[in-house]
Amino acid sequence: MTKSVADALMRGPGGLTPLPSASSVTVDVLEGPGAKDFLISQWAALYDQTPMATPYQSPVWLAAHADLLPPTAVLQILVASSGAGPRAALALVQDRGLVGRMEVQPLSAPDAEYIRLVGPDAEQPAVAAVIAESLTGLNADVMLPDVPADSALGRYIAQWQHTLTRCARIQLPVDYTAMSRSTRREHKRRTRDWNDLAADGHTVTYRRTSCATELLDAYADLAQLHQLRWRGTGPGDRLTSADERFRSVLERCAAMAFIATLAIGEDVVAAQLCLHRGRHAYSLLPAMNPALQDLAPGHALLRRLTADLAAAGYTALDLGRTSSAPGQLAYKSQYAPTWTATLTAAQPSTAGSALTAQKGIA
Template sequence: MTTAATTTAPPAGSALTVTVCRDAHAFAALGPRWAALHRRSPAATPFQSHPWLHSWWLSYGTPGRLRLVLVHQGPALVAAAPLMLAHRPLPVLVPLGGPISDFRDVLVDPGCPGAPAALLDGLRDAAAGAVIDLREVRPGGDAERLYRHWPGPRSRLCDSVCLELPGAPLESLLDRLPGRQARRFRAKLRRLDALGVTERAVPADEVPDAVATLLRLHALQWRGRGVTPEHLRPRFAEHLARAARQMARTGEAAVTEYRLDGEVVATDVTLLSADLAGGYLYGAHPALRERKVDITTMLLRHDARQATGSGRRVLSLLRGTEPYKLHWRPVPVTNQRLLLARRRLAPALWWLTAQAVGRAACAELARTRFPALRRWPARLAAWRPARPGADTPTRSAGGAAPG
């Protein structure tokens, strides 16, 4: 397979070919063609980029389970469904990226009219013995078109809620707030400037060291409080450093250091696609709180500049509806879970649907009737000692934590 990058639309007269890639080395070689397809896909998010997905596979993939459904037109890649085989306990095809990715989707070149149908055929063949379970599909994603035209049993469910702001200067975002609240945030911004907090864009070659600093600061920030167990594992740190460095080289990520009195006191990672900028992870020294620095406001100002300066339409706070995000009056956007199956696997699809509905009902009952139960996972995580030699934790994916 050629690794030459395709930067323009593929030749219209070329025939479409559909293949399923199961080889990790071939996945790596797809990088330039995948990047070209990602640039041509308006609905793509940073979590569908090749650096993110391939790095995730290196850290989390299980040998023998890779299932990339690919559509080529001549040498150009015009559609791709990055999937892997899993058992839950039924065989399912799930997107690469896992729970640490806020959005998951397929990629389709809008300039190739036959690409959606060809990808649909490829997915139907790949689903001969497994249900396709596409989680965290952002509204307007390419997978929606596949769902609409799927010839067999299908099911659509609600998934995580994300919060979004317009890609606008911070002053415009403040104008959307009630006067008293806007004045409070402006006072926090003036304090940042008075203290002399500065920002530095980290060059791609320095990103691994900056990510290590991010994790170290985050460990200090969350000491004594619960963290997601996955964020204690070395594979997460390896993935983030590797993916962020590659994405910084291509303009799909921005790593920023915040300095005070010459010292790095915070570091964060912002992920970027053609239409979207989203603050993914950060670490901040607890001393910032002692000096009355509002970390959320500091990060949001940077992300708003990032989105505005690059013409991106959406500033995403990613998953979660924490109160500190709601202060900015964002728009809630609900991701989707799309289940697709061949007719003979309809019972498996309905079983997965019923299981998801039952879990959602139990979660809602716990939220409304037994709210104290929601605090126990964090408490248990806080009591669990870190393993010797384990990498430091990061906050969960999906927006900045409160300052």
């Protein structure tokens, strides 16, 4: 299936002005084996040409999720092309939802914290617009979660029904001297608590995994901590409800993943799973022992992790989605992050709007 970008823009709301060569761009919808072949053979080249892409767009991460799709799901890839070949692409999954309607969402959602196009023209407004408009022609309810609001795709789908989510990014190294007096005092108090713990004879150990074997061993500890914190609470249990599935993803992605842990004696009390690309790390799943809340093991781990990453040459640690809960905002604000936003946008098919009602999109 193809359509010209000029036609899509003419129909698209907002009256965006196409690029001079936009009429030569078409969008192909690849499905099933054709989509899988594109993911294996051509995706890596597009990813390498996308500086803003995150590990959630890496071919290894996506292929690992594609191999775990249920029998009812169909892999789809939208490819915007010109005479110069593929210029941008978006990986999707089409499946029939609980209410029997066809639904489309990005491949690896909701595990992925950021959804982006890949390719040399991924940030061209006209190309992002034609891909977004092509989504409306799939005869399905479309849900695009976690699209950076400042991306070309994010700016276009802001015209759809959507909600916004805050995201926090810590610049490295952390400059504690630039923080408010009260924040510096809190960091000093927590550091003193852990120093006192060590002075009392307790062994406090920080580690960051460096190979697949260490990663998978540490994941067992992280999953156990995560279950202690979130068991039976619903959304927070989204990964631990399928530990083996996610473990297989990590095994495939070991070269771009690590887990940092903090232990008292032999007991791991906090762990943080991160992905990385270049000098930018992305926190995907933190966990800590809720019984030690007074010691704030999550803060103790994060202070060590940020110092470790800065020493290793990393320039940023992205903490990802931030709920509106006061605790989450206060926790991340302690590190003077740069705040950004992502969109979760919905475009129901012409058959109705059950998806938006079901997902709570205003």
